[in-house]
Amino acid sequence: MEIKKAGSLAGSGTPSDAQLEKINRLTKTPLTREQVYVFSVHLCDDAVDRDFEQFATQSLPKLAELFVGKTGICDHEWSSQKQVARIFDADVIRDGTTSLIQAWAYMLRTPQTQDMIAQIEGGIKKEVSVGCAMAKSICSICGKSYGSCEHRKGQSYGGQLCTAILSEPVDAYEFSFVAVPAQRQAGVMKRKGGNCMKLEDYVEKSQDSSLVESLRGLQREAELGRAYRKQLEQDAVRLGLCLDFGADEQLLRTLAQQLDDGALQKFCKGLQGKVSMLTEPVGQLPEMTPPKSEFGREFMI
Numbered sequence: 001m002e003i004k005k006a007g008s009l010a011g012s013g014t015p016s017d018a019q020l021e022k023i024n025r026l027t028k029t030p031l032t033r034e035q036v037y038v039f040s041v042h043l044c045d046d047a048v049d050r051d052f053e054q055f056a057t058q059s060l061p062k063l064a065e066l067f068v069g070k071t072g073i074c075d076h077e078w079s080s081q082k083q084v085a086r087i088f089d090a091d092v093i094r095d096g097t098t099s100l101i102q103a104w105a106y107m108l109r110t111p112q113t114q115d116m117i118a119q120i121e122g123g124i125k126k127e128v129s130v131g132c133a134m135a136k137s138i139c140s141i142c143g144k145s146y147g148s149c150e151h152r153k154g155q156s157y158g159g160q161l162c163t164a165i166l167s168e169p170v171d172a173y174e175f176s177f178v179a180v181p182a183q184r185q186a187g188v189m190k191r192k193g194g195n196c197m198k199l200e201d202y203v204e205k206s207q208d209s210s211l212v213e214s215l216r217g218l219q220r221e222a223e224l225g226r227a228y229r230k231q232l233e234q235d236a237v238r239l240g241l242c243l244d245f246g247a248d249e250q251l252l253r254t255l256a257q258q259l260d261d262g263a264l265q266k267f268c269k270g271l272q273g274k275v276s277m278l279t280e281p282v283g284q285l286p287e288m289t290p291p292k293s294e295f296g297r298e299f300m301i
C-alpha cells in the first residue's frame with residue numbers, strides 16, 4: 001500500500017566535509033561546498049497519527065535507507081525541472097518516546113532555487129509530504145492483518161486503542177514541499193493505493209465553501225448515525241440479557257459489533273418482539289365477548 005505522510009524541514013546552510021562527501025557519492029560531477037545548500041527533513045515517525053496509523057519502530061531504519069537518493073519536488077509534480085532537492089543521508093533518531101527519520105537533503109544554489117532556499121531559511125517552506133510503500137498493515141490489538149479482524153482503528157478495546165501498524169517497507173518515493181496551513185503541521189497527508197485522496201483532504205484543498213458546508217452536514221449526520229448504531233448495539237445487549245438465552249454480555253456485545261447496520265436493526269427488532277411477547281400483561285378475567293343481539297343495534301336511537 002502507498003503511504004503519504006507529512007514531515008517538516010529546517011534550514012541549515014553549507015554542508016560539512018562529511019556531508020559533502022556523501023552528496024558527491026550521488027552526483028556525476030563532484031560539487032563544492034559553495035555550490036550546495038543543505039537542510040534537514042523530518043520525514044516520518046512511529047507515533048500514532050490522526051488516522052490511527054503508525055509506522056512500526058523496527059521498520060524505520062530500513063525506510064530511512066530507502067529514502068537516501070530520493071528527490072524532493074514541488075507539490076507532487078513529477079517533472080525534471082521541479083526536482084529541486086535530493087536526500088543524501090537519513091537516520092533514525094529518538095525524540096523523547098518517539099523514533100523519527102531525520103534526513104538531510106541538498107539543493108544546488110542556482111538562480112532558480114534562490115527563492116526556495118530563502119523560503120526554507122525564512123521558515124516559510126517548512127513542511128513536506130513524503131511517500132512510501134509498506135507491505136504490511138497489522139492490527140495493534142490482535143496482530144492480524146488489519147481489515148481481516150473485527151477491530152477498528154480509533155476504537156478502544158478493553159482500554160487499548162486500536163491502530164494499524166505499518167511495517168515492511170518496500171520502497172520510498174519522492175518528498176514534496178507542500179503549502180499547507182500551520183495548524184496541519186502535526187497532521188498527516190496520506191494517499192493509499194495510488195491517487196485515492198481522502199474526501200476531507202479533497203474538500204479542504206478545494207476551499208469551496210459550499211463543499212465544506214455540505215461535508216460538515218454529512219459529518220453531522222454521520223455522527224448521528226454512529227450514535228444511533230451505538231444505541232442499537234446497547235439495545236441488543238440489554239434485550240439479549242433480558243431474554244437470558246445463554247449468551248453473556250461480552251458475547252452479545254461482540255455479536256452486535258460484528259453485524260452490519262441492517263442486520264443489527266433486524267436483530268434488535270426480533271429481540272424486542274420476543275421480549276414484548278414475554279412481558280405483555282395478561283388480563284385476569286376471561287375475555288368477555290358482548291352478547292350478540294338479533295339486530296345488534298338495541299341502544300341506537
Ligand SMILES: [Zn+2]
Nearest residue numbers: 139142149151
Ligand atoms: Zn484485530
